[in-house]
Amino acid sequence: DTAVSQTPKYLVTQMGNDKSIKCEQNLGHDTMYWYKQDSKKFLKIMFSYNNKELIINETVPNRFSPKSPDKAHLNLHINSLELGDSAVYFCASSPLAGGTDTQYFGPGTRLTVL
Amino acid sequence: GEDVEQSLFLSVREGDSSVINCTYTDSSSTYLYWYKQEPGAGLQLLTYIFSNMDMKQDQRLTVLLNKKDKHLSLRIADTQTGDSAIYFCADLHDVGKLIFGQGTTLQVKP
Numbered sequence: 099d100t101a102v103s104q105t106p107k108y109l110v111t112q113m114g115n116d117k118s119i120k121c122e123q124n125l126g127h128d129t130m131y132w133y134k135q136d137s138k139k140f141l142k143i144m145f146s147y148n149n150k151e152l153i154i155n156e157t158v159p160n161r162f163s164p165k166s167p168d169k170a171h172l173n174l175h176i177n178s179l180e181l182g183d184s185a186v187y188f189c190a191s192s193p194l195a196g197g198t199d200t201q202y203f204g205p206g207t208r209l210t211v212l
Numbered sequence: 213g214e215d216v217e218q219s220l221f222l223s224v225r226e227g228d229s230s231v232i233n234c235t236y237t238d239s240s241s242t243y244l245y246w247y248k249q250e251p252g253a254g255l256q257l258l259t260y261i262f263s264n265m266d267m268k269q270d271q272r273l274t275v276l277l278n279k280k281d282k283h284l285s286l287r288i289a290d291t292q293t294g295d296s297a298i299y300f301c302a303d304l305h306d307v308g309k310l311i312f313g314q315g316t317t318l319q320v321k322p
Contacts, residue, residue, distance in 0.1 A: 129308055133310075138314070140312070140315075141255075141300065141315075146308055153308070154309055200257060201308070203247075205253065
């Protein structure tokens with residue numbers, strides 16, 4: 099059984115479009131995250147939700163809007179896609195917010211903006 | 213500040229030991245992690261160490277932490293071709309924010 103799953107795995111779209119990436123975890127964790135990995139493999143946190151509440155919001159353009167309908171899901175909606183949004187987006191989850199909890203990552207969604 | 217640095221590339225022969233190094237700047241770090249990323253795949257948690265520990269061993273993996281120098285290393289004994297991947301060091305800050313290094317690409321030659 100997949101612990102942290104993301105859909106789609108690949109997403110190719112035109113500049114200016116709006117797209118969503120979905121993430122689900124079946125680990126019973128309280129906290130979920132979105133990370134962006136750029137073309138140089140650099141990973142940076144974007145958002146974190148704990149029990150549907152936003153707890154980390156890094157300096158990300160407001161074209162990016164996370165939505166957590168319940169604690170098992172954290173979706174990422176991106177408006178007006180730009181070339182620079184091309185990256186691999188990873189979802190992760192951990193049992194509790196902050197402190198010492200290990201984060202488990204999904205397989206990633208490779209977004210290509212043309 | 214929040215900064216984690218790693219060397220970008222390491223090449224070893226199969227059967228040798230690999231040592232991947234990492235330095236970090238945050239003096240309040242509690243946990244430090246090592247993740248492995250194979251080509252086209254997600255991040256796989258390898259191991260972690262609590263900041264009050266000096267060493268942790270897990271089968272072929274040994275993690276050494278020098279808190280005074282803010283230096284972390286991952287040693288892989290008897291490196292195999294299947295160990296070829298990118299290895300990320302990560303520092304856990306408050307509220308669950310993981311700060312990653314740039315990743316070290318490990319190349320294992322037969």
